[in-house]
Amino acid sequence: MIRLNRRLLLAGSATLALPSFRMASAQGPVRLTVALGYAPNVEMFGPLYAVRAGFFAAEGLTVNAVPASTGVDQVQMVAAGRADIGIVGPEQIIAGAGRGEKFKIFAAQYQRSPVCMTARKDSGLTNPSQLPGRPIAVKIPAQTFFELFMRKNGLQPSQVTVTPIGRTDVATIISGRVHAMITTFAFNEPRSIEMAGVPVNLMPLAQYGMNAQTNSYFTQERAFADPAKRDVLVRYLRAEAKAWEEYFKDPAAAAKWIIDQKFIDGLDLDQQVFLARGQADHMRSALTAERGLMWVDPAIYRETATNLQLSGVTSTVIDTDSMLSTEILERAGMPRI
Amino acid sequence: MPSDLSVPAPALPSLRLPGLDALALALRQVGPAALLFLSILLVWEGVTRAGLVSPLILPAPSDVAATFVSSAPRLFLHLGWTSMAALGGFVLGNTLGFALAVVFVHLRLARLTALPLAMMAQAVPIVAVAPALLLWLGNGVEPKLFIASFLVFFPMLVNAMRGLASADDQVAELLHTLSADWKQRLLIVRLPAALPFVFNALRLSACGCFVASVVAEWVASTTGLGYVIVFASSQYRMTEVWCAVLLCTAASLCVYGLVCLAERLAMPWRRERPGPA
Numbered sequence A: 001m002i003r004l005n006r007r008l009l010l011a012g013s014a015t016l017a018l019p020s021f022r023m024a025s026a027q028g029p030v031r032l033t034v035a036l037g038y039a040p041n042v043e044m045f046g047p048l049y050a051v052r053a054g055f056f057a058a059e060g061l062t063v064n065a066v067p068a069s070t071g072v073d074q075v076q077m078v079a080a081g082r083a084d085i086g087i088v089g090p091e092q093i094i095a096g097a098g099r100g101e102k103f104k105i106f107a108a109q110y111q112r113s114p115v116c117m118t119a120r121k122d123s124g125l126t127n128p129s130q131l132p133g134r135p136i137a138v139k140i141p142a143q144t145f146f147e148l149f150m151r152k153n154g155l156q157p158s159q160v161t162v163t164p165i166g167r168t169d170v171a172t173i174i175s176g177r178v179h180a181m182i183t184t185f186a187f188n189e190p191r192s193i194e195m196a197g198v199p200v201n202l203m204p205l206a207q208y209g210m211n212a213q214t215n216s217y218f219t220q221e222r223a224f225a226d227p228a229k230r231d232v233l234v235r236y237l238r239a240e241a242k243a244w245e246e247y248f249k250d251p252a253a254a255a256k257w258i259i260d261q262k263f264i265d266g267l268d269l270d271q272q273v274f275l276a277r278g279q280a281d282h283m284r285s286a287l288t289a290e291r292g293l294m295w296v297d298p299a300i301y302r303e304t305a306t307n308l309q310l311s312g313v314t315s316t317v318i319d320t321d322s323m324l325s326t327e328i329l330e331r332a333g334m335p336r337i
Numbered sequence B: 001m002p003s004d005l006s007v008p009a010p011a012l013p014s015l016r017l018p019g020l021d022a023l024a025l026a027l028r029q030v031g032p033a034a035l036l037f038l039s040i041l042l043v044w045e046g047v048t049r050a051g052l053v054s055p056l057i058l059p060a061p062s063d064v065a066a067t068f069v070s071s072a073p074r075l076f077l078h079l080g081w082t083s084m085a086a087l088g089g090f091v092l093g094n095t096l097g098f099a100l101a102v103v104f105v106h107l108r109l110a111r112l113t114a115l116p117l118a119m120m121a122q123a124v125p126i127v128a129v130a131p132a133l134l135l136w137l138g139n140g141v142e143p144k145l146f147i148a149s150f151l152v153f154f155p156m157l158v159n160a161m162r163g164l165a166s167a168d169d170q171v172a173e174l175l176h177t178l179s180a181d182w183k184q185r186l187l188i189v190r191l192p193a194a195l196p197f198v199f200n201a202l203r204l205s206a207c208g209c210f211v212a213s214v215v216a217e218w219v220a221s222t223t224g225l226g227y228v229i230v231f232a233s234s235q236y237r238m239t240e241v242w243c244a245v246l247l248c249t250a251a252s253l254c255v256y257g258l259v260c261l262a263e264r265l266a267m268p269w270r271r272e273r274p275g276p277a
Helices: A042-052 A074-079 A090-098 A140-152 A189-195 A227-249 A251-261 A269-283 A286-290 A298-310 A327-332 B018-049 B061-106 B108-122 B130-137 B142-165 B169-177 B182-219 B225-234 B238-266
Strands: A030-035 A061-066 A085-088 A103-108 A115-120 A135-139 A161-165 A180-185 A200-204 A216-220
Touching (some): A042 A061, A042 A269, A074 A085, A090 A103, A090 A216, A140 A298, A227 A269, B061 B225
Parallel strands (some): A030 A085
Antiparallel strands (some): A085 A216, A115 A180
């Protein structure tokens, strides 16, 4: 799922930039607001665990983790100064940069995109070349990405019958009205669809020229330019890395911890364990083994920026090399996993 | 001794024209609001130009205007889709609401059995069941029409029932003694009594039908202003979002104005005298 969910407008008071990285007192902890990339489930284990385990406090930070939900847009929150750090898909950060905002990306949770097209197994769909003539559900914000996905695979969007669907709609594919839907998050919708009795095949977009480092960590460029604030980011990431180390010891236990902590109502343990195990695989790569967890790969960001230009989201290919920095990762001493 | 050659100036005819009076009156009525609106626009422009607000959140009015000019044909096309669903829903929902009100007022059994169901239906969070509606009704205009009708139906039902029941008892009794049938009593007594209530409901639904239509498009659609808002905001094209929002507001107000005009024509006896300047 390319989660381009966003609020239309922040409330009037939220539009005015507030000072970021606020010091609670001369010697006291630094207050940080982090706009999470998703609801407080195991996907966001790192920041959530670091808060509850006191890892941030040990680094002299008081972190307010704001869960993502309808009406919370990480890019707008960071741009407005309502959040110091945002965690979100690079597509959104680059789209925001394309509208004139200046951001700095300093870490990334996933090493390859978990976004995929999900097809009903009984449709026989296993790769894009089989799509012509099929009914496909497309989430409204993903329309341009779907069209690019088709073109990248030598197809025209007009070769399929498109049914527009809402962001959380899985009923359309479960009912059999469509053979596949795009975009989905490998650990979320496919599991929900299978739990409804419909086995699925996945077509990861990363395998078809649309890779992205989903859940990228970013801040305002002008904040990043301040050495004192970069120090704060180092402390933040060092604390979160400790939490992720705990996670990698036993992802299933991490999922159970999330359930037990009751961050939100309605989480399913099986779903969370499935997510935790699948996510662990997407967070590791040769690069994380060599350089450390949450590493950023400039080549993947260039690919994402090119795709955004090709799909018309940005008018030019945004220079992502200048948006990336590995300084915080290097100084935080990220664990090699 | 110089003679006094000055001649008293003839009295000039009054230059005041009836049209000018009307203009002055109109200015007095809308002037303060227009001034406030312009002031807000100026402050808005200043705040955004000064960089106090990110353009990802609030674009400058001049940028919104520029986008409106460059995207007008596309925006009006989407407005057409939204209007079709909104106005269709306005007509359908209000017609159904009024028809049911007539039935409920005349048939006690129907009122006792179906009215609670109608009230329960109104309490359904329609957005939550929208995916199911899409499955049943498809992705065309039908689900939008349904949602718009659904949301305007209830205000009309409640208002019309109250209006129809508010008819003068003595007049109704008189017609009864004259052996008027139920249709005559409806047309001569109940309907005129219900008109103010009916127009109240129509005014409510004039804006409500557009909101309902946009919400329906928001859930899943590739046409209409709701789609424009979702899609453009997903790419931070905030000027386009604002164009869609303002266009929808303007369309709603146009329908509202038409309803007010229809009310004045339908009930000339209720025209109020202009208030103090």
